Amino acid sequence: MTIEKGFFNRMKKLQPIRMLGTGMDLGNLNEYAYEICFLLIQNIFHRELRENHNRTRNDMVFITEKILRDMDLEGSREIVDRIVDGTLWYRDPNRQEAFSTGVFDESTNRKVDYTFRYLKVDREHSHWEQGGSTVYMLTEESQEMIFITREILEEFGFDLEQFYTLQLIKTGNFSKAQNSIDHLVARVRVLINREKEYRRDIIRDPQNIFFDRSIRGKRTEDEIKEQFNEEQQVFQSMLSWKNRFDTLPDDKKREAEVMFENLERARSLHDSLAKHVMENLALELEIRVKYPETFWNISSYSFKKDIWQNHIVKNGLNSIDDLEKVVSPLFSPETDFVYPLEWAWAEQMVRTRRRERQPSDPQIEEGWKFRETDWDLLVELYEEVFSSLIDTGKFSIQQLNAKNGEEKEKWLRQRENIDIFMMFVISEVVLDLEYVGEDERLKLFKVLCEKNPIFRALQGKRILTEIEDTDEGFNWNELYISPYRIYIKE
Structure with missing residues (x-):
């Protein structure tokens, strides 16, 4: 039996499914690794569809913990971290590498390397320049895993998905129609992101206009416009059924209303896709006409x-x-x-950085040891911060501007004093006295509660951050920090 053409592409679709949840040491949870990772990806998928931007690594930790509770499973924070990191990255999370495997290519009769990711950075919602955390979104490989159990396969294309949705609406099967609309939204989002990336690529190097033909193939502008018009007409046909369900029972009518609201959102996204495509076509034409020299200029530097x-x-x-x-x-x-x-x-796990080495350590010269964190000083300084959270629900870094010289010296005596405040800025946290990990913010909270039980009132509170609308900032001679404010979210 010969190997049919397309075998390589079929195997590429199966590899992400085969490798999901593998290579993790989860102890008693090893047999559940596949299901847990898939549920995590599915949760991120639904948040992405609903335009919920809570898709950071910390959010994934909370999602995974809830998945374990829903499945009546128990796992430590270390296990949860392994699950999240093992879904985000391949092997060592510090290297943040893509997943890699060998796939047999029938055209060359040998295995070739195939790399992929389950989640990638959502650049549009990762506001790094404002100190925000990295937000993740599904890759096309992960979306295919979500779609693979559907009646209509991914490879049938956007137009058939539309007609499938139309048939479901005509027959009143609103629950399935809603799922199909979700897939339409997901596909349009993928295409929009692809157009945005393509625009960045051709601005950086115009020669990509010739090299990257996977975006629209060799279709002309008129053919693309015609396709968009046909797809828009199908949206109109689906929406035209809206007034035909007025006689339905109230529960069914409400279900139909929600479905048509999402359908309108899908049509709006489709209009946005058309806008991005036509803008890119116009940019290609402008570069070809006005800047033809960019296509033959190559770097002579070696x-x-x-x-x-x-x-x-x-x-x-x-x-x-x-x-x-x-x-x-x-x-x-x-x-x-x-x-x-x-x-x-924002990409790093918070770890305790200093420990005192034993004098017997042969690798350390006699008399040398790492400097320990002065926790007494930390507690003294942060009593004011946590008291402000209890009294007003917030604390601004600008409040430190009023400190006198002696108090400033205390805040600058060790870098941990400011670092811990920046940890609150970088990622949200839920204050938990039962936490046994290595997050220094939660360790500080426990020590504060041991010294003064009044701070126990903050147990379970969620601490977030925002930038205040002011030109003033925290500006000491030694350092400058934007006007961040941490606050409690009820």
């Missing part, structure tokens, strides 16, 4: 010619150690840091 031959070979080096500095970045397994540090904080 390491071999410009750095090695013209500089190192010609002028030499001051020291042999300089050679290592030049060459080592080319072969380093670690990627150079790109984003500002405060953006990267």
Whole structure:
């Protein structure tokens, strides 16, 4: 039996399903890893459809904890973190790598590397420049997993999905029609994001106009306009049934109203997609006509010619150690840091950074030890912060501007004093006296409650952050911080 054409593409669709939940050491929960990861992805999918932006890593932790409760399973915070990180990234979460596997390609008769992710960054809603956390969304591979159990397969296309929805509306099957509309919304969102990425790509390098034909293929502008018009007519046909269900019972009528509201949202998104496509076509035409030189200009800069031959070979080096500095970045397994540090904080797990090493440690010279955090000083400083949360429900970093010189010196005595406030800024947290992990904010909360039981009133409170609408900020000579305010969300 020969291997039929398309085998490689079919296997690529199966690999994300096969690898979901694998490679995690969840102890007694290993047999449930697949179901838990799928439910996590499904929850993020529904939040994305409903335009709910609570799709950060911390949100995934809360979702996973609820999934375990709903399944009557028990798992520690460490297990929950493994589930979330194992869905976001492959192997070591610190490297944040895509999932990778070998897939047999019938055209070359050998296995080729195939990489994918279940979740990717939602750039539109990750407000990094404002100190916001990274928001995630489903990749196309994950969406295919959601769609794979449906009667209409993904590969049948958007137009058939529309007609399928129309038939469900005609027969009054509103629950299935609602699910189908959700899939229409998801597909349109994928296409909109693809157009946005394509626009960024051709602005950065116009040659992508020729190289990336996966966006619209070789269809002409008139063909694309005709397709959008046909799809819009199908939306009109579906919405025309709205007034035909006035005689339904109240419960069915309300179900139909909700469905048609979502259908109107799908049509609006479809209009937005058409706008993005036509704008990109206009941009392509403008680049072709006004800037044709961008297609043949290529970089003539190379390491071999410009750095090695013209500089190192010609002028030499001051020291042999300089050679290592030049060459080592080319072969380093670690990627150079790109984003500002405060953006990267949102991607990191909070870990206790300092511990006192035992004097017997042979790797440490005698008399050397790591500096310990002064928790007494932290408690003294943060009594004011948590008291303000009890009294007013909020605390602004600008309140520290009124401090005198001695109080300023205390706040600047160790970096943890400000770091912990920035941890509140970077990600939300629920205050919990029963927490046994390594989040220093919750450790501080427990120590505060031990010293003064009045702070127990904050148990279970959710702490979020926002930027105040003011030009004033926290500005000491040593550092500057935007006017953040932490507050309790009931």
